[in-house]
Amino acid sequence: MNMTHFAQITGSLESLERFCQTNEGPVCDASNMPFFGTIKSLSENTREHFAYLFDDHYMIRSLSSIAGDPEQRINRVR
DSSP, X not given: OXXXXXXXXXXXXXXXXXXXXXXXXXXXXXXXXXXXXXXXTSTTSOHHHHHHHHHTTOOXXXXXXXXXXXXXXXXHTO
């Protein structure tokens, strides 16, 4: 839910609005927020969620893909 708010996605909590820079746009977006170590098999991670992130060009790296060398994996895609 925090990411929903910081990225100013519809459905974020009104109680978190005080942490937002609404006049300057979202705090986080695809240019500055990777999803690193995502566990794809969790039921909360739906196809629709991943489709939204991919469509908006977020970088997503699964836990299994980074398990061997996380630093190398994240640096390779920057």
